Amino acid sequence: MPLRYKPGIFAWPLMSVAFAALLHVDHAASWGDVIVFNDNGAWSWFSDERAIIDNGKLIIGSVADASGAGGAARDGNVEVTTYDLASGQITRTVLHAGLEADDHDSPALVVLPDGRYLAMYAKHHKDTLSRYRISAQPGAATAWQAERTRDNRISTQPGAAAARQPERTRDNRNRTTYSNLFRLSAEGRLYNFTRAAGFDPNVLTSHDDGQT
Numbered sequence: 001m002p003l004r005y006k007p008g009i010f011a012w013p014l015m016s017v018a019f020a021a022l023l024h025v026d027h028a029a030s031w032g033d034v035i036v037f038n039d040n041g042a043w044s045w046f047s048d049e050r051a052i053i054d055n056g057k058l059i060i061g062s063v064a065d066a067s068g069a070g071g072a073a074r075d076g077n078v079e080v081t082t083y084d085l086a087s088g089q090i091t092r093t094v095l096h097a098g099l100e101a102d103d104h105d106s107p108a109l110v111v112l113p114d115g116r117y118l119a120m121y122a123k124h125h126k127d128t129l130s131r132y133r134i135s136a137q138p139g140a141a142t143a144w145q146a147e148r149t150r151d152n153r154i155s156t157q158p159g160a161a162a163a164r165q166p167e168r169t170r171d172n173r174n175r176t177t178y179s180n181l182f183r184l185s186a187e188g189r190l191y192n193f194t195r196a197a198g199f200d201p202n203v204l205t206s207h208d209d210g211q212t
Contacts, residue, residue: 035088037081038062038064038092040068041081042063042065042103043061044178047108047179047180049110049181050107050108052117055138055140056086057082057084057139057141058083059080059109060080060083061095061106061108062079062106063106065101076097076098076099076100076102078096078099078105078107079093079095080093082141095119095144095147099121099123099131100123100124105121105122106121107120108179109181110181110182112134112190113209114209116134116137117134118209118210120179120181120192122179123177124177125175125176125177126175127175127176128174130194131148131150132150133146133147152176152194152196152202153174154174174196175196176195177195177196178193179193188207189206190209190210191204191205192206
């Protein structure tokens with residue numbers, strides 16, 4: 001005889017048991033301490049990697065806002081926070097002061113073959129630039145080389161249909177948002193996926209790990 005049951009018969013008892021299990025917490029067990037890595041940081045889910053673990057450290061990218069800790073002095077700061085997994089020491093470093101108070105500007109992070117880090121970030125559809133910095137030393141995210149930029153604007157040949165549009169309109173369609181960094185070791189190539197030309201997904205490539 002096939003087994004028949006009514007879902008409603010078992011649903012409430014099972015839910016009751018589950019709820020009771022949640023309530024029955026062993027107070028002797030430790031849930032661990034809450035660690036605040038950055039007291040004023042936001043990121044967008046559309047950029048990656050937003051956090052990486054390397055060389056015994058957790059490295060996190062984020063953007064600060066005037067409404068948070070530090071107030072106006074930190075408004076729009078693109079920051080990298082380093083958490084030492086062994087010592088618990090936290091160090092915050094500013095990649096770009098006052099860029100824009102927008103979570104879309106949070107940096108993407110990648111580890112380069114020589115152990116240095118590359119951080120890339122862009123404004124939220126405000127200009128055509130992808131900005132990036134490379135750490136000064138391998139395995140350390142507290143000091144960085146000077147910022148460089150990549151202009152994602154696509155030039156238009158004179159006489160083309162797009163050239164008849166106002167310059168402002170053409171620039172708007174090339175404005176950049178988001179950063180997503182990936183390095184394919186077999187190719188020796190670095191990729192950044194972003195939203196740029198045509199308000200569409202675009203990909204930037206580098207054959208020398210961000211030098212050009």
